[in-house]
Amino acid sequence: MKNSLLRLVLVLFTLSFYAQSEKVAIVKDGKGIRLEVDGKPFIVNGINWDYVPIGYNVLDAKFWEKPDDIIKAGLDEEMALWQNMGVNAIRTYIGMPPKWITYIYENFGIYTMINHQFGAYGLTLDGVWYPKTKYGTEKVRKHLIEASVKMANLYKNTPGLLLFMLGNENNYHLTWEGAETDEGIVINDQDKAKRAEARAMYKLFNDAALAMKAVDKNHPIGICNGDLLYLDIVAQECKDLDIYGTNMYRGVSFYDAFDKVKKEFNKPILFTEFGSDAYNARDNKEDQLMQAYYMVNNWKEIYANSYGLGKAENSIGGFTFQSSDGWFKAGFDERKNADIHDTKASWPSNGYSRDQAKPGDKNMNEEWFGIAAKGPTDIRGLYTLYPRAAYYALKEVHKFNPFKSNATEFENHFKNINLMDAVLRARGDKASVGGTEKISLTNLRAEFTTFNTGGSLIKTPNVADGTGQTYPNKLGFDHMQSYYIGVQGKPTNNMKAEVNFNILGNVAGNPIDDIFYENVGRPIQVDTPDGVVTLTDNNRLRVYNAEFEWNAKGFDMRGFYRTGHYHWGYEGDFFGLYPEANYGPNLDIYNGEILGMEVDGKGVLSGLKAAFGPQLWWGANPAVLLKYQRKIAGLDFSAVYHKDLVSGNGIDENGNRILDPAQTRTGVIPFLPTERATIAFEKKGTHFGFQLGAIWAGRPLNGRTFQVATGTSGNYIVYNDRINSKDNWGVKLK
Known part of the structure; x- marks a missing residue:
């Protein structure tokens, strides 16, 4: 014991x-x-x-x-x-x-x-x-x-x-x-x-x-x-x-x-x-x-x-x-x-x-x-x-x-x-895991959605009329089928591209809110020599978004289609000429588009950056932007230039915008074009810092008329004036 x-x-x-x-x-x-x-x-x-x-x-x-x-x-x-x-x-x-x-x-x-x-x-x-x-x-x-x-x-x-x-x-x-x-x-x-x-x-x-x-x-x-x-x-x-x-x-x-x-x-x-x-x-x-x-x-x-x-x-x-x-x-x-x-x-x-x-x-x-x-x-x-x-x-x-x-x-x-x-x-021991793949599948997704429309005191029919022109088109249940496939290519270590496709199956006709990405697949009616024809298989296959990246010896290049980009606000863009283009779900809801390219210089081109494309941010005109940054005497210096590349941008003798024939015929009129240039200096300190900048707003609007109203209700005075060159300049201090 x-x-x-x-x-x-x-x-x-x-x-x-x-x-x-x-x-x-x-x-x-x-x-x-x-x-x-x-x-x-x-x-x-x-x-x-x-x-x-x-x-x-x-x-x-x-x-x-x-x-x-x-x-x-x-x-x-x-x-x-x-x-x-x-x-x-x-x-x-x-x-x-x-x-x-x-x-x-x-x-x-x-x-x-x-x-x-x-x-x-x-x-x-x-x-x-x-x-x-x-x-x-x-x-x-x-x-x-x-x-x-x-x-x-x-x-x-x-x-x-x-x-x-x-x-x-x-x-x-x-x-x-x-x-x-x-x-x-x-x-x-x-x-x-x-x-x-x-x-x-x-x-x-x-x-x-x-x-x-x-x-x-x-x-x-x-x-x-x-x-x-x-x-x-x-x-x-x-x-x-x-x-x-x-x-x-x-x-x-x-x-x-x-x-x-x-x-x-x-x-x-x-x-x-x-x-x-x-x-x-x-x-x-x-x-x-x-x-x-x-x-x-x-x-x-x-x-x-x-x-x-x-x-x-x-x-x-x-x-x-x-x-x-x-x-x-x-x-x-x-x-x-x-x-x-x-x-x-x-x-x-x-x-x-x-x-x-x-x-x-x-x-x-x-x-x-x-x-x-x-x-x-x-x-x-x-x-x-x-x-x-x-x-x-x-x-x-x-x-x-x-x-x-x-x-x-x-x-x-x-x-x-x-x-x-x-x-x-x-x-x-296969340490270079995945290093030899040239093509890969990056996304495979299926979305199935069911809608039920009903209620009292409404005029929605019990059965759809077949034209696809009235929404909601019927009472009861309907469903949506939306598929996504993403493919990435990487031909070399310094180059890659990815494309995501959307494939539509059935597109629901009965949602009360008819603003959504898949609504481009709904039936549409067109006039033909034989009368009105209803097209039912529209936009069944579309490029949903795409991007590419190329890191070369003298530059880095990025291209984007509906994938977005960040602003240049932290890179010397004091006046916000290049806004952010990340819109979350809104880009899908309203079928918006952004398309363009960014290039960063390296080596002797270090500090130079460019962006150009038909729609760099949602609703933008075709444009080119150039930015240059460097240090001068202990200050951060930056210069930005922006020009819209749009036709029909003249001003007539009455101060009205001149449109080209295609714009007049189609009614598709882009935003008023702009041309801008800025410079800015910045100094960061522990307790105090400052930014000082100047902007030139460009020539495209010079000569255009505008109105200014002063006074009070019932006693307004409206002045007519024109934009001239002295209105193109501004200064900002922060």
């Missing part, structure tokens, strides 16, 4: 021991700085990880809200993949339940670094959304400190927790707005106002870390900074932080990053994001060898500067960016195109010269950073990953143990990594 009790106590003690969170610490000695987990040295071989199926984004994927069996299935497949690569830690954000941190650790030996964004992309306070976080205000300070402490309390005793991270490039977001990378704003680390904001932010980081340490003393706390921007302020204000985390995209080398952090901050450096995308912007194709080349060289430097290997000796590892492609990124701020694998480079980095034709060219493809390609989503919301060459190369990289090796062994290890072998292994 005593032996049984002893065994029971031993089992309970063992279970209690394994259920406790491990002690994680930063250790410094004569050989440098290292991370330790329960007294054992630990190099972070990490990866940035999320679970976002194609067609979703990080907000609506909601992986952790799915049933446990689906979460488990997703984790079992992915974590086994990363375990095989040698990953020992993942980086993810708050929202991951503690039990799944433990599940991943106990089943795959992978730790989790949990990350709080700390207001990087804005903040909701008292139910109000603020796109930019003001870190110096007391309300924001209180909110973020409480949120950080809440995170520490939630995760502190979680087996598998490695450490806490606060923020994500918050220093960049003092200037940027939104979640997409903004390459159009120059970040000046000598701007006094920005440095004051940064100081308030880093002080808050430190205060939050102190509050967290009062709750959890077993897990280090770091910040995630963008590169080394404001490192001097970090060193002054963040003395209680344990780790300097950084997102750094410098290309093949981190250069002086290790030495600078050692000299100015003397804390361990952890690379929270780094790496390369797998799309070659110069050649417009996937380039797995290029991605593997940058990844391996980055990791080589991370290890070379780790504990005891003779260089800076302050590197504790990194988190490769990222596990799989983020299809949602290019259109995230507008919550669109999450099902399109965008190939347009969004910002330039000269450190990645292998896919630049010349320095300054945009070459960073946000949606292609995955070291694994993402497969289609199944009925449970899960998908399969297809490792790229970088996966197999990093598998060899992570076999290196810096704590059991010397400098010579380190050099030999990396010398023996064969990148082409990794490329060949990836080809065999």
